[in-house]
Amino acid sequence: MSLLLLQSYDGESQLSYYNQVLLNANASSFEVILDVNGKGKGLVATRDITEGTTVFIERPLVHLQHLDNRGSAIVCQACLRFVGSIERQVGHKLRCLVDQLRGAQRGTSLSDGDGGDESEIDLDGALEAGERLEQIYSHVTPEGIAELCSGTAKLPLSDGFQLPDPVPCRRGCVALYCSAACEAEAWEHSHCLLCPVSTSTGPAAAAAPAGAYSPGSAQAAVTHSGGHSDTAEAVSSPDAATNSTGQPTSYDSARADGTAGGSAEAAAGGGPASAGPGPSCFSGGPTAASPSVTAPTEAVMEELCGISIDRRALVSFWEHARETNEIFLLAAQVVAVTLLKAARLVQVDELSEGAPVATTPGPSSQAAGSSSNACQSALLAAWRPFMYGWKRCWWEAVAVPDDVDDEEEFRAQLRSLASDSLELLSAAIKDPRFGPDLFQLQVYGSIVGMFELNNMGLIVPSPVEDYFLEVDEMEEGTEKREVTQVTQPLLDALDAEYATPCEATAFLALQSCINHSCDPNCTAACDTGDRTVTILAQRDIPAGEEITVSYIDLSLPYKERQADLRDYGFVCRCVRCVAEAAEARAKRKGTAKGVKVGRRR
Numbered sequence: 187m188s189l190l191l192l193q194s195y196d197g198e199s200q201l202s203y204y205n206q207v208l209l210n211a212n213a214s215s216f217e218v219i220l221d222v223n224g225k226g227k228g229l230v231a232t233r234d235i236t237e238g239t240t241v242f243i244e245r246p247l248v249h250l251q252h253l254d255n256r257g258s259a260i261v262c263q264a265c266l267r268f269v270g271s272i273e274r275q276v277g278h279k280l281r282c283l284v285d286q287l288r289g290a291q292r293g294t295s296l297s298d299g300d301g302g303d304e305s306e307i308d309l310d311g312a313l314e315a316g317e318r319l320e321q322i323y324s325h326v327t328p329e330g331i332a333e334l335c336s337g338t339a340k341l342p343l344s345d346g347f348q349l350p351d352p353v354p355c356r357r358g359c360v361a362l363y364c365s366a367a368c369e370a371e372a373w374e375h376s377h378c379l380l381c382p383v384s385t386s387t388g389p390a391a392a393a394a395p396a397g398a399y400s401p402g403s404a405q406a407a408v409t410h411s412g413g414h415s416d417t418a419e420a421v422s423s424p425d426a427a428t429n430s431t432g433q434p435t436s437y438d439s440a441r442a443d444g445t446a447g448g449s450a451e452a453a454a455g456g457g458p459a460s461a462g463p464g465p466s467c468f469s470g471g472p473t474a475a476s477p478s479v480t481a482p483t484e485a486v487m488e489e490l491c492g493i494s495i496d497r498r499a500l501v502s503f504w505e506h507a508r509e510t511n512e513i514f515l516l517a518a519q520v521v522a523v524t525l526l527k528a529a530r531l532v533q534v535d536e537l538s539e540g541a542p543v544a545t546t547p548g549p550s551s552q553a554a555g556s557s558s559n560a561c562q563s564a565l566l567a568a569w570r571p572f573m574y575g576w577k578r579c580w581w582e583a584v585a586v587p588d589d590v591d592d593e594e595e596f597r598a599q600l601r602s603l604a605s606d607s608l609e610l611l612s613a614a615i616k617d618p619r620f621g622p623d624l625f626q627l628q629v630y631g632s633i634v635g636m637f638e639l640n641n642m643g644l645i646v647p648s649p650v651e652d653y654f655l656e657v658d659e660m661e662e663g664t665e666k667r668e669v670t671q672v673t674q675p676l677l678d679a680l681d682a683e684y685a686t687p688c689e690a691t692a693f694l695a696l697q698s699c700i701n702h703s704c705d706p707n708c709t710a711a712c713d714t715g716d717r718t719v720t721i722l723a724q725r726d727i728p729a730g731e732e733i734t735v736s737y738i739d740l741s742l743p744y745k746e747r748q749a750d751l752r753d754y755g756f757v758c759r760c761v762r763c764v765a766e767a768a769e770a771r772a773k774r775k776g777t778a779k780g781v782k783v784g785r786r787r
């Protein structure tokens with residue numbers, strides 16, 4: 187059976203899509219070219235661009251705060267702004283850290299990842315965790331952490347670092363937002379299909395919008411995050427679940443002993459703390475013990491735009507993703523966004539009494555599948571933003587880690603993980619009109635593969651870091667001494683964690699067309715104020731030159747850069763790499779000559 191969503195499409199349809207995206211982004215200084223020097227599609231300047239100019243600004247189509255970052259940063263799940271207060275951010279970090287260390291102490295990081303005995307206890311890890319815990323408790327008390335989390339403790343100077351009040355998800359799941367507008371946007375985008383809570387029992391529905399908050403303008407580093415270790419971890423380390431700690435047991439209800447209220451033990455029947463309660467899909471929010479996030483025991487079916495949702499089955503999907511590969515959560519967003527859009531298009535079509543649904547140039551609608559032509563056409567229109575992303579299946583696209591001996595088995599394991607994930611997702615979300623075409627393993631694998639090679643890492647600096655820096659920069663004197671009496675113990679307890687930023691991964695339509703160079707002419711930055719990524723010219727770019735960014739750490743030497751780029755599936759032949767390779771060859775020749783001469787002597 188040929189797959190409707192993975193059929194080849196023509197260049198014209200691809201260009202017409204990108205031209206529309208360019209128009210929407212108000213971008214006029216470059217165009218999308220389908221083949222730039224054998225690198226696939228890329229962006230090329232159509233006129234001179236001056237250094238410092240914004241080349242374009244774009245919003246992600248989908249994004250996800252990394253699960254293992256959720257214990258370090260409570261952010262709006264829609265726009266990644268930090269929310270709450272400095273006190274709560276510090277309390278949350280400390281409490282998640284304590285949870286994580288307790289888990290490690292009990293021996294949750296058990297396996298060596300080589301298929302060894304999972305019940306084997308990592309004594310060194312447990313010992314280290316114990317020492318770190320002791321260190322934390324030598325600076326703060328469990329009660330102190332609880333007071334920070336609940337907002338009853340007040341830190342000096344924190345008024346200068348106002349953060350928006352968190353607005354919970356309307357269903358009361360653990361997702362938090364910076365405003366009612368962000369909550370509504372996330373709900374409409376995909377959360378209405380993916381929220382694991384079935385009824386509105388929490389306080390969310392009545393939550394007031396965020397208090398006064400002026401959009402931040404902090405520029406965050408943005409790096410490409412494709413081709414990475416999540417994958418390897420998911421397969422080679424059964425500890426992957428424990429790596430997602432920090433997640434979110436609760437936001438502001440730490441127990442007096444410093445552990446999370448409604449903690450993992452309760453939810454996981456005494457299991458590792460890091461296993462987390464119920465659907466630990468977001469940071470912050472109500473505790474697991476709260477009825478609003480307790481996984482329903484019976485299937486709870488709902489219907490939305492003709493799509494049926496089993497919220498209980500969603501919990502299993504979330505759990506599997508958290509334990510294997512969080513990128514499945516992003517893939518689920520693509521599935522949800524596509525389904526919702528297709529369903530809405532069909533509704534509009536029905537309302538307008540049979541007028542044709544928005545048609546999509548490209549694959550013919552002759553493809554096999556059980557949906558009607560109108561539904562296929564709606565599905566193709568909805569799928570378009572993802573249709574032209576990189577389309578290799580995840581298990582084929584992933585670079586094989588060095589420590590993997592059996593490549594075939596490794597790829598088969600990835601395929602099987604994706605298959606399990608898709609099975610769980612399709613048990614939770616059902617739509618006979620689009621399901622047969624959308625819930626295909628090859629399609630799901632292509633979505634995950636697209637992220638593997640095209641995603642961008644977003645890094646949003648933490649206001650907690652700014653807070654401690656401001657304290658540090660205070661003029662020496664009595665006031666500073668009084669302030670640091672309160673803040674220094676917290677800083678010592680947090681140690682390196684004090685500066686942890688919010689870290690997320692995202693897929694963007696235009697940015698994902700930018701090829702890499704080790705001597706790039708542009709940089710990317712994430713403006714958390716309006717959840718956009720900005721591409722900035724970092725030198726003059728003449729018309730006709732390709733727009734490039736760097737996917738990797740440019741300070742690395744040639745060989746290491748090439749090794750990192752192998753994860754993206756190519757050898758870099760940019761001007762810098764070609765020059766450095768030639769230089770290395772010349773050096774080797776020189777050395778070789780020297781050796782020969784030496785031998786003769």
Ligand SMILES: C[S@@+](CC[C@H](N)C(=O)[O-])C[C@H]1O[C@@H](n2cnc3c(N)ncnc32)[C@H](O)[C@@H]1O
Nearest residue numbers: 225226227639640698699700701702754756758
């Ligand atoms: C983010 S995408 C860039 C857009 C891509 N060219 C396309 O056609 O969709 C990353 C992929 O582009 C290709 N690519 C990017 N930079 C490259 C470079 N400097 N040399 C060769 N291929 C490159 C690689 O295939 C890489 O996996």
